[in-house]
Amino acid sequence: DVKVTQSSRYLVKRTGEKVFLECVQDMDHENMFWYRQDPGLGLRLIYFSYDVKMKEKGDIPEGYSVSREKKERFSLILESASTNQTSMYLCASRSGGDFQETQYFGPGTRLLVL
Amino acid sequence: AQTVTQSQPEMSVQEAETVTLSCTYDTSESDYYLFWYKQPPSRQMILVIRQEAYKQQNATENRFSVNFQKAAKSFSLKISDSQLGDAAMYFCAYRRLVGGGADGLTFGKGTHLIIQP
Structure with missing residues (x-):
């Protein structure tokens, strides 16, 4: 089974802090994704990566950056956390190729910014 | 840009009954995937469950089936013989077929499904 893990289930940070959310997958997937989930808004794509050191902006990249130094690890960075970044963050991975269509999700990190 | 609309924020069904969750989407692409x-x-x-747009046959996974109407851009999920474990948020999702990337x-925004015992 594909396993996608996230470093924390719950995180509390102060406004202005730099925040790192880590995601690791164990299936050698090329593609990795970060989404945020907010009630009434569904999931929205922040960033994705299709290879090591490669990244693409999603629908809501403002205030975030990402890092992918190794294939199995994809980090989401909040350079200066703000209260409007309080949310659930979900990481996902998918194998490469157009016909590898299933994304596998991690358990999520619930971030509270005070 | 593609959009996915789930018009039912919440649905309730009696255990063992059948329920259908609605989803519509908007795209100019001809090849894509749809998911619940x-x-x-x-x-x-x-x-x-997932559905490839190029397949006319509706996908089925045990008690879960879809009604995919490509021309109408509709993709509903039918859950038969509802069970307590089916209680969850259900999200409809779209992905275009991307060449090489x-x-x-x-x-969508999700539908909260409640199962009444």
Whole structure:
């Protein structure tokens, strides 16, 4: 089974802090994704990566950056956390190729910014 | 840009009954995938069923089936013989077929499904 893990289930940070959310997958997937989930808004794509050191902006990249130094690890960075970044963050991975269509999700990190 | 609309924020069904969750989408692409994902309370998001747009036959997975109407851009999920474990948020999602690269999913806002015992 594909396993996608996230470093924390719950995180509390102060406004202005730099925040790192880590995601690791164990299936050698090329593609990795970060989404945020907010009630009434569904999931929205922040960033994705299709290879090591490669990244693409999603629908809501403002205030975030990402890092992918190794294939199995994809980090989401909040350079200066703000209260409007309080949310659930979900990481996902998918194998490469157009016909590898299933994304596998991690358990999520619930971030509270005070 | 693609959009996915789930018009039912919440649905309720009696155990053992059948329920249908609605989803419509908007795209100018001809090749794409559609998905239903399930997110149980405080648990991980899992794939329920997927449909390739080029396939005319509706996908089925045990008690879960879809009604895919490509011309109408409609993709509803039918759950037969509802069980208490089916209680969850259900998300409809879309992904275009991308030549050689990655692309994320576009999600609807979700439908909260309640199962009445």
